[in-house]
Amino acid sequence: MSANNFSDPDDDVTPPNQYIPIASVDEKSTARRRPSNGCVITALVILVALCLVGATIGAAAFALYFYNSPTASNATALQPGDLTEVALAASPTISPGALPTQGISPTLTTIPTNTLPALPSPTSTSPSTATISLTTTPTAKPTWMPCPGIYFSRLYVGDKAYVSFDPPLPNRVRSQPSTSGVYLGMLQPGERAEIIGGPVCSNQWVWWEVRSLASGLKGWTAEGDNKAYWLVPVP
Numbered sequence: 001m002s003a004n005n006f007s008d009p010d011d012d013v014t015p016p017n018q019y020i021p022i023a024s025v026d027e028k029s030t031a032r033r034r035p036s037n038g039c040v041i042t043a044l045v046i047l048v049a050l051c052l053v054g055a056t057i058g059a060a061a062f063a064l065y066f067y068n069s070p071t072a073s074n075a076t077a078l079q080p081g082d083l084t085e086v087a088l089a090a091s092p093t094i095s096p097g098a099l100p101t102q103g104i105s106p107t108l109t110t111i112p113t114n115t116l117p118a119l120p121s122p123t124s125t126s127p128s129t130a131t132i133s134l135t136t137t138p139t140a141k142p143t144w145m146p147c148p149g150i151y152f153s154r155l156y157v158g159d160k161a162y163v164s165f166d167p168p169l170p171n172r173v174r175s176q177p178s179t180s181g182v183y184l185g186m187l188q189p190g191e192r193a194e195i196i197g198g199p200v201c202s203n204q205w206v207w208w209e210v211r212s213l214a215s216g217l218k219g220w221t222a223e224g225d226n227k228a229y230w231l232v233p234v235p
Contacts, residue, residue: 140154140233140235141154141156141159141233146199146201146206147199147201147206150201150204150205150206150226151206151224151225151226153199153206153223154223154229154232154233155195155198155199155208155223155231155233156195157195157196157197157198158194158195159194159195159233159234160192160193160194160195160213160233160234161192161193161195161208161210161231161232161233161234162190162191162192162193162231162232162234163187163188163189163190163191163193163230163231163232164189164228164229164230164231164232165189165190166228167228168189169189169230170186170187170188170189171186171187171221171222171230171231172185172186172221173185173186173187173210173212173217173218173219173220173221174219174220174221175219175220176220177198177200177202177207177209177220178202178203178207178220179202179203181219181220184217184218184219185215185217185219187210187212187217187221191212191213191214191215192212192213192214192234193210193211193212193213193221193231194210194211194213195208195209195210196209196210196211196218197209198220199223200220203222204225204226205222205223205224205225206222206223206224207220207221207222207223208220208221208222208223208231210231
């Protein structure tokens with residue numbers, strides 16, 4: 001019997017009734033590396049959750065950046081000395097819809113309050129006493145009789161008199177209180193004269209020394225007769 005045909009004593013062992021297949025080494029290694037279905041699902045859930053969280057964070061960051069970023073109308077940076085910058089600095093208000101550029105703060109200009117000058121305190125002064133000027137109508141002087149039995153006189157020395165218009169005749173002026181006196185001139189109707197002397201009784205008349213206020217004529221003239229007064233006192 002050849003060596004290849006030599007029977008091993010172990011060959012007499014009775015094989016089992018059921019055949020148990022033995023997996024190959026490749027199959028074992030493959031089965032050991034394949035994960036189970038539960039692990040795969042868990043990994044997928046974690047991955048999806050991480051994606052959702054990342055998407056939420058990214059959306060929030062984008063929205064925040066978009067909100068804080070300047071708009072197209074305000075994207076141009078202002079340079080020092082620019083008219084727009086001067087206008088913004090001088091005006092305390094910002095027009096609606098325009099966002100203020102960062103770094104420029106409006107300067108509030110204080111409007112001076114109109115102050116009124118101090119009024120002088122009223123000084124209490126006693127009311128001045130009003131001077132009431134009463135214009136009294138001079139009362140006529142009482143008549144008197146310088147020449148008994150002739151007529152009552154209405155004149156006194158110092159009075160002013162005028163020649164009566166009734167009758168409208170002039171009065172003769174003489175150098176003496178008598179018709180025998182020298183004729184000096186006449187006092188016309190309405191002409192005023194001042195009584196400077198008298199009276200003197202002569203020729204049944206009352207004579208007064210007079211001086212004309214118009215011409216200065218000076219002499220003696222009669223006041224009247226028993227029928228009328230030729231000289232009328234000035235009120």
